[in-house]
Amino acid sequence: MKHNLFFATLLVGFVSVIMGWVLHPREESPQPETMPLVPMMQQLLTDMHQVDIGIYTEDFELIEEGAGNISDHPTMTEKDKKLVKTTLGAEMEQFVEYDMIVHHHADSMRLAALQENMQEVLHHYRIVQQGCVNCHSNYRETISSARLKDGN
Ligand code: HEC
Known part of the structure; x- marks a missing residue:
């Protein structure tokens, strides 16, 4: 009996996630596809602020939107991509890894907001x-000074 209850709970949880996906797919993002690195980062900060406000006022829609914008954030312009690649060389792999963590968990945060599950959001x-922060600690200064040296 206990087992059945466990699986029933699991099933309900699973179905509600799927329903979330089906009933509330991510709306078409109004963001541009590419952006220079610095304004894109400033936008990410604005999105994090929006999520913060959502968390402290328990406004799950704000969290959902902010997290969605983070997970769908624009990619770098070709010019910046080139600059980052030549500056980082083999380290590029780790850089991309940090980016993927942000994308992936921002989307999970969005789904948790859809379910109004604050613990999962957090x-x-x-x-x-x-x-x-990991990406900044490792690469921010290097890339920033390469960009300044490059004259843009
Ligand atoms: C994969 C690496 C990476 C990740 C992940 C990343 N950043 Fe950045 N961020 C950078 C780099 C590189 C710079 C420096 C850019 C420059 O100065 O050319 C930067 C700079 C910034 C700046 C300073 C912009 C300015 O005005 O100089 C802010 C704010 C920022 N990031 C916010 C964020 C937020 C918020 C997140 C997470 C949601 C984030 N970043 C995730 C790489 C990253």
């Missing part, structure tokens, strides 16, 4: 935040 929020 769980993924912390991973996203760690991803932002």
